[in-house]
Amino acid sequence: xxxxxxxxxxxxxxxxxxxxxxxxxxxxxxxxxxxxxxxxxxxxxxxxxxxxxxxxxxxxxxxxxxxxxxxxxxxxxxxxxxxxxxxxxxxxxxxxxxxxxxxxxxxxxxxxxxxxxxxxxxxxxxxxxxxxxxxxxxxxxxxxxxxxxxxxxxxxxxxxxxxxxxxxxxxxxxxxxxxxxxxxxxxxxxxxxxxxxxxxxxxxxxxxxxxxxxxxxxxxxxxxxxxxxxxxxxxxxxxxxxxxxxxxxxxxxxxxxxxxxxxxxxxxxxxxxxxxxxxxxxxxxxxxxxxxxxxxxxxxxxxxxxxxxxxxxxxxxxxxxxxxxxxxxxxxxxxxxxxxxxxxxxxxxxxxxxxxxxxxxxxxxxxxxxxxxxxxxxxxxxxxxxxxxxxxxxxxxxxxxxxxxxxxxxxxxxxxxxxxxxxxxxxxxxxxxxxxxxxxxxxxxxxxxxxxxxxxxxxxxxxxxxxxxxxxxxxxxxxxxxxxxxxxxxxxxxxxxxxxxxxxxxxxxxxxxxxxxxxxxxxxxxxxxxxxxxxxxxxxxxxxxxxxxxxxxxxxxxxxxxxxxxxxxxxx
Amino acid sequence: xxxxxxxxxxxxxxxxxxxxxxxxxxxxxxxxxxxxxxxxxxxxxxxxxxxxxxxxxxxxxxxxxxxxxxxxxxxxxxxxxxxxxxxxxxxxxxxxxxxxxxxxxxxxxxxxxxxxxxxxxxxxxxxxxxxxxxxx
Numbered sequence: 001x002x003x004x005x006x007x008x009x010x011x012x013x014x015x016x017x018x019x020x021x022x023x024x025x026x027x028x029x030x031x032x033x034x035x036x037x038x039x040x041x042x043x044x045x046x047x048x049x050x051x052x053x054x055x056x057x058x059x060x061x062x063x064x065x066x067x068x069x070x071x072x073x074x075x076x077x078x079x080x081x082x083x084x085x086x087x088x089x090x091x092x093x094x095x096x097x098x099x100x101x102x103x104x105x106x107x108x109x110x111x112x113x114x115x116x117x118x119x120x121x122x123x124x125x126x127x128x129x130x131x132x133x134x135x136x137x138x139x140x141x142x143x144x145x146x147x148x149x150x151x152x153x154x155x156x157x158x159x160x161x162x163x164x165x166x167x168x169x170x171x172x173x174x175x176x177x178x179x180x181x182x183x184x185x186x187x188x189x190x191x192x193x194x195x196x197x198x199x200x201x202x203x204x205x206x207x208x209x210x211x212x213x214x215x216x217x218x219x220x221x222x223x224x225x226x227x228x229x230x231x232x233x234x235x236x237x238x239x240x241x242x243x244x245x246x247x248x249x250x251x252x253x254x255x256x257x258x259x260x261x262x263x264x265x266x267x268x269x270x271x272x273x274x275x276x277x278x279x280x281x282x283x284x285x286x287x288x289x290x291x292x293x294x295x296x297x298x299x300x301x302x303x304x305x306x307x308x309x310x311x312x313x314x315x316x317x318x319x320x321x322x323x324x325x326x327x328x329x330x331x332x333x334x335x336x337x338x339x340x341x342x343x344x345x346x347x348x349x350x351x352x353x354x355x356x357x358x359x360x361x362x363x364x365x366x367x368x369x370x371x372x373x374x375x376x377x378x379x380x381x382x383x384x385x386x387x388x389x390x391x392x393x394x395x396x397x398x399x400x401x402x403x404x405x406x407x408x409x410x411x412x413x414x415x416x417x418x419x420x421x422x423x424x425x426x427x428x429x430x431x432x433x434x435x436x437x438x439x440x441x442x443x444x445x446x447x448x449x450x451x452x453x454x455x456x457x458x459x460x461x462x463x464x465x466x467x468x469x470x471x472x473x474x475x476x477x478x479x480x481x482x483x484x485x486x487x488x489x490x491x492x493x494x495x496x497x498x499x500x501x502x503x504x505x506x507x508x509x510x511x512x513x514x515x516x517x518x519x520x521x522x523x524x525x526x527x528x529x530x531x532x533x534x535x536x537x538x539x540x541x542x543x544x545x546x547x548x549x550x551x552x553x554x555x556x557x558x559x560x561x562x563x564x565x566x567x568x569x570x571x572x
Numbered sequence: 573x574x575x576x577x578x579x580x581x582x583x584x585x586x587x588x589x590x591x592x593x594x595x596x597x598x599x600x601x602x603x604x605x606x607x608x609x610x611x612x613x614x615x616x617x618x619x620x621x622x623x624x625x626x627x628x629x630x631x632x633x634x635x636x637x638x639x640x641x642x643x644x645x646x647x648x649x650x651x652x653x654x655x656x657x658x659x660x661x662x663x664x665x666x667x668x669x670x671x672x673x674x675x676x677x678x679x680x681x682x683x684x685x686x687x688x689x690x691x692x693x694x695x696x697x698x699x700x701x702x703x704x705x706x707x708x
Contacts, residue, residue: 078664085669093685094675098668102675114664135651142617144689199691207686210675334615344654362661 064269065296066276067232067262068224071239072217073249074193074257075118081192081216082109082152089255093209101214103147108342113364115216116159118248119190120348120369122218123160125242125376126185130366132348134159136190136340141333144208145195153191153219155337159346160188165222166378167238168396169231178392183235184223193217212256218249224263224273228296229289236260236288241377241399259283262292265309266299274299274309279323281315291316295323380405388412388419397427403441404431410448417455425455429469433476445479446472454483466540467492495542498550501534504542505550508533519555527551604630 077087085098100107123130135157138150163185168178195213197206220239226232240258243249251258260283265276279295282288294316299309314323349355351367381395384405390398398405408426412419430451434444454475458468467487474486487493495501508530509516515533518526527548534547609620612629620626672685681688 079662079666079668084662084665084667086666092672094672094687095685096669097672097675099671099675100668102678104675104678110662111659112664113661116661140615144687197689198686201691204691205681205683206689206691207683208689209686334611336615339652341652341654343652344657344659345651346659361663362658364661 062269063266063300065227065264065266065299066224066273067226067228067264067292067296069222069226069232069236069263070261071220071222071236072193072259073122073220073239073243073251075115075216075218076247076250076257077112077114077118077216079112079114080214081112081115081190083214084110085214087215088211089257091211093207094211096211097213101147101210103149109152109340111343111346112216113361115190116346116348116364117369118216118246119159119188119218120364120366121246121373122220122243122248123163123188124366124370124373125246126160126163126165126188126220126239128160128163128185128188130160130348131157132350132353132366133157134190134346134348136343136346137337138340140336140338143194143197144206145197145210145213147195147210147213151192151194152340152343154189156339158187158189159348161186163188165235165238165242167231167235168392169234170393170396176391176393178396181225181231181235183225186221186223188221189219191217191219224265229292232262232292233285233289237285237400238377245374245377245380247374253283253285256283260288262295264292264295264299266296266303274303275311277309277311277323278313279316280313280326284318287316287318290321291323294321298323388423390419390423394423394427397431398423401431401434401441407441407444407448411452411455414449414452415455415459417452417459421459422455425451429472433472445477446475450475450483457483457487461494461543463487463492463494464540464543467494492541495538498546501538501542501546502550502554504537505530505534505547505554508537509551509554516555527555604633 074087075081079085080087080098080101083098083100085101086096088096098107100109120130134154136152137155139153139155140150142149164182165185166180166182168180171177171179193212193215195208195210197208199206222235222239226235236258240251240253243251243258249257253259262279262282263276264279265274267274277295277299279291282291295314302309313326315326316323348364348366349358351365354363354365377399381392381399384390384395384398385392398408404426407430408422411422411426415422430444430446433439433446434441451472454468454471457463457471458465463471470490470492471483471486474490475481475483478486481489512530512533515526515529519530530551531544531547534551535542535544538547604626609626609629612618613620620629676682676685676687679687
């Protein structure tokens, strides 16, 4: 179901031309705005401060939102689901089209083994029951980028059913705690993608590119177990990571390899579920949560103002930041599902049922695929936590950025620094720099080896941590230099000369007698001031703990510094 | 297009399009409401437009209705006439495509390498806006 509902709003074919006369137009992108369609005070929606469904204002009825998702993931394969033409993004128009894809008479579908394996793999990773027999059906609707007039899908008996997926949501004031939530997977079905339409409003025509027509899709249906935009977005993100780990889909939203539709309703807890709307066009990770939360809030406002929710399809308008109805409601769609007559049932086997004399090219063994499943993101995170004593949220952060985990592991391999130190540098400093400049990990000017070397210098106290930050900035700016080169060029080595440090400490104490008196009076913060002054005098090249030791020695009565004073930590 | 849709739906039992139009018997006693006609027009994107077309539709339905006369008691329904066959699995190799020129020959209009279709968002006129033909 590559968006047939989307298309329903604009059913057209060249046959339609005969009977067009003054018909109203419903455009895919025809945003009428959330105010213009409004009756019953919809116009107030956009201006009202956003409140989440879980936190009603005082004195209000509590509302609960229910969100279910339909996710279309393009299967990563060389060729299409039922034809031998290539799957490739951004190829010249109609260059990847076979006669079958163009729906020429006499052509027949021939199922791609890889797509079936990808579906089984994904089903297993999502804890589904794999149906040993599944069926293909035709779903009919008219649109110019669907030349056959129907899409081959799995309506009656999909390839995988009844699974579940665990995803982690960040909670707490600092959003630093991760709690696991489970969403049920209703089913996974194999189906064809449609072509692409380019609308040329100026010349009043639509350009059709069939390169995408017939590419294999996995439709993953998630049960309405989510309750807000963030949960839905996190679930989608987890599914994306799983698909990428499996290699069954590249799942790149920007290239349309992952497309999301959301079913949304609100109700009072304890009461029956409300009427749902379906929001289409959630094809950007950035807007997914926003669009769902908008729709939840719109429904709450509508109901509180005495309105009603219509069972309708809406689309999210990225520019206006609101959802708008997509088509008139009277049109009840009728997809006229029928069994696909050209494809016999798809049979899968396990180790037990595998026919002995079968051609291995013609049978798919579920058990064999299960054995070959790669490590899933949840396991990777678990291992990181166990192996490096990392906080769960840090393991999430490492997996969340493409290539970041690999970068981290490469740094770990080459450095003697503590894993915790490496985690902190990779997640705070390194990731911070990347985000600031909007770069991917692969575009980083700093290599894992360079960071490893820098952390080694820090680890053996050759430089201070503030000098390390300076070196890192320099590494970022000047590609090709090693941390050691930068340290010596900029003279950032830690002052190791004890005598020189003692002299500096002495000079600072002489220059600030009042602070010294404060320390002696027992003000615990005063010593930090002295440490800061000494560090400044060393141009931040001295280790604050060493300075502290010297100062304490000099300030203590006699030559023996108190053990309690030494034990205190210092935050310079 | 309507003919094709019917043909697709019925071709297994009826044996083809010719059968639909030629063999349709005179027992067209089925009556179709204007609402049903409109619904079908929207689904099939076809304008029946005349009494004659409606009569033909009624005949087609009557023809298909004869399937109901077949005694299927105790016969297990089949998913497909091919259901006992193996579904052939193809290796994931690129062996087709790269024939935009040939494929585009079928298009009435072409812009660069694109098919050209009418603007994709014009709906059919509503029932009450349509010029109705008399229909019993």
